[in-house]
Amino acid sequence: MSETHRDQYLIREEPYYRTVEDEVRLYEAAYAARMPVMLKGPTGCGKSRFVEYMAWRLERPLITVACNEDMTASDLVGRFLLDADGTRWQDGPLTVAARIGAICYLDEVVEARQDTTVVIHPLTDHRRCLPLEKKGELVEAHPDFQIVISYNPGYQSLMKDLKQSTKQRFGALDFSYPGAAIEAEIVAHEGGIERDQADRLVQVAQRSRNLKGHGLDEGMSTRLLVYAAQLMAKGIEPRAAAQMALVRPLTDDPDMRDTLDAAVDTYF
Numbered sequence: 001m002s003e004t005h006r007d008q009y010l011i012r013e014e015p016y017y018r019t020v021e022d023e024v025r026l027y028e029a030a031y032a033a034r035m036p037v038m039l040k041g042p043t044g045c046g047k048s049r050f051v052e053y054m055a056w057r058l059e060r061p062l063i064t065v066a067c068n069e070d071m072t073a074s075d076l077v078g079r080f081l082l083d084a085d086g087t088r089w090q091d092g093p094l095t096v097a098a099r100i101g102a103i104c105y106l107d108e109v110v111e112a113r114q115d116t117t118v119v120i121h122p123l124t125d126h127r128r129c130l131p132l133e134k135k136g137e138l139v140e141a142h143p144d145f146q147i148v149i150s151y152n153p154g155y156q157s158l159m160k161d162l163k164q165s166t167k168q169r170f171g172a173l174d175f176s177y178p179g180a181a182i183e184a185e186i187v188a189h190e191g192g193i194e195r196d197q198a199d200r201l202v203q204v205a206q207r208s209r210n211l212k213g214h215g216l217d218e219g220m221s222t223r224l225l226v227y228a229a230q231l232m233a234k235g236i237e238p239r240a241a242a243q244m245a246l247v248r249p250l251t252d253d254p255d256m257r258d259t260l261d262a263a264v265d266t267y268f
C-alpha cells in the first residue's frame with residue numbers, strides 16, 4: 001500500500017480538544033496495547049473530536065465510518081465492482097484501515113445490524129485479521145491498526161444493542177457532557193463568543209438535560225451549544241440563536257418548546 005494512500009488519512013493540524021479527565025492517558029495505554037476501545041456517551045459530547053485528536057497525537061491515519069442500519073458487511077469489508085475491464089475488487093474502509101495501520105472509528109456502531117457488526121470480531125481479538133470471504137483473502141492487520149467504536153447507551157433498545165460477544169471485546173471510556181466550567185470554555189473557544197455568554201448557554205443546556213426522560217429523549221449537546229454560539233458570533237441575538245440551535249432541533253412538542261424557550265428567557 002503506497003504511502004500517499006496512508007497519508008491522505010493523516011490529520012495534519014492539531015484538532016482543538018479540551019481534556020476532561022484522564023482520557024488521553026488511558027487511551028494512549030489502550031492504543032499501546034492495541035486494545036479495541038469503545039467510547040460511550042450521548043451524541044455531541046466530544047467523542048469524535050477526541051478520536052481525531054488522539055489520531056493526530058499518535059500520528060496515525062484515521063478512517064471514520066458513520067454506521068447506519070442499511071450498512072452491510074460488504075460496505076465495511078469491500079466488494080467486487082464491475083468496470084470496463086471486468087470485475088475489480090474494492091476494499092471497504094475497514095479493510096483499508098487494517099492494511100494501512102489506521103485507527104478505524106465506527107461511529108454509532110449500534111445503528112448497524114448485528115450481522116454487520118460481527119465482521120469486526122476477528123480484528124478485535126488475538127487473531128487481528130480480516131477474512132475477505134468473497135475474495136478469498138485473509139488480511140493480517142497492520143501492527144498499527146486499532147478499532148474504536150462509539151456507542152450511545154441512552155439510545156439502545158432491546159432490538160438495538162450490541163451483543164455481549166461484541167461488547168466484551170472492547171475497553172470502554174465513558175464520555176458525558178463536561179462540567180459547566182469546561183463546557184463553557186469549549187463553547188467559547190469553538191463558537192468564538194465571550195465566556196459569560198457561553199456560561200449562560202451551558203446553564204440552558206443543563207436545564208434541558210434535567211428533562212431527559214421527562215419528555216425529552218436527550219438534552220442539548222455540546223455540539224448544539226457550539227452551533228448557538230456560532231450564530232451569536234455572527235451577530236444573531238442570543239434568544240433567536242438559542243431557539244434555532246438549541247430548542248427547535250430538540251423537540252417538536254409545543255409544550256416542551258415553551259418550557260425550553262422559558263429556560264432560554266431566564267438566561268438571556
Ligand code: ADP
Pocket residue numbers: 016017018019020041042043044045046047048049050178186190222223226
Ligand atoms: P460526538 O462524536 O460525541 O457526537 P463530537 O465529537 O462531534 O460529538 O462533538 C461535537 C462538538 O462539540 C465538536 O465539534 C466540538 O466543537 C465540541 N466538543 C465537545 N467536547 C469537546 C472537547 N472536550 N474539546 C473540544 N471540543 C469539544
